[in-house]
Amino acid sequence: RKEVEQDPGPFNVPEGATVAFNCTYSNSASQSFFWYRQDCRKEPKLLMSVYSSGNEDGRFTAQLNRASQYISLLIRDSKLSDSATYLCVVNNKDSGGGADGLTFGKGTHLIIQP
């Protein structure tokens, strides 16, 4: 069974602080990895893809450790608007065509406090 595990939080963090989330996945054959953001009662929205070499997008840095099967997200200089639930997401499909669904973690709830 394909699982993605995350600490549900909540993480209460003061504005301007740095916060990090981790997630683990069970399927070693997983191919693609993402962080999505979900605001309360809204749809998930892609925050960033996660690559083996690690990648950065402004204040956000994502890392992938395939050997340990974990993914991390670092948020620097956190803003009030960063308050949301952060979803760790894995796609297990190989490149053989067709379409496969995404496997979502339950999400980590982040609250940025003024």
Place this chain on the structure above:
Amino acid sequence: EPEVTQTPSHQVTQMGQEVILRCVPISNHLYFYWYRQILGQKVEFLVSFYNNEISEKSEIFDDQFSVERPDGSNFTLKIRSTKLEDSAMYFCASSDSPLNTEAFFGQGTRLTVV
């Protein structure tokens, strides 16, 4: 910016009735998905659709559910004989790649079965 649109935004139905949830994926996308999220729980994959047929389905997607692309723009999810436990947010998503380079989600249909 292109977006996935879903109608209705909220559907209330009596137990045992059939409902059809509608989605218009992004026009040049070829891969379509339905997900559901029960309140307070994680986003769960239901089904993926490509080249006018189901590509993959989860164990949730049993004979009660069906999908259809009746024309060149709409993608529908039919739920027959609804049960109380079908109450959830149903998200449609589309992508231009089977590896979900980015899956774009619609705003969801909140289904309430009474």
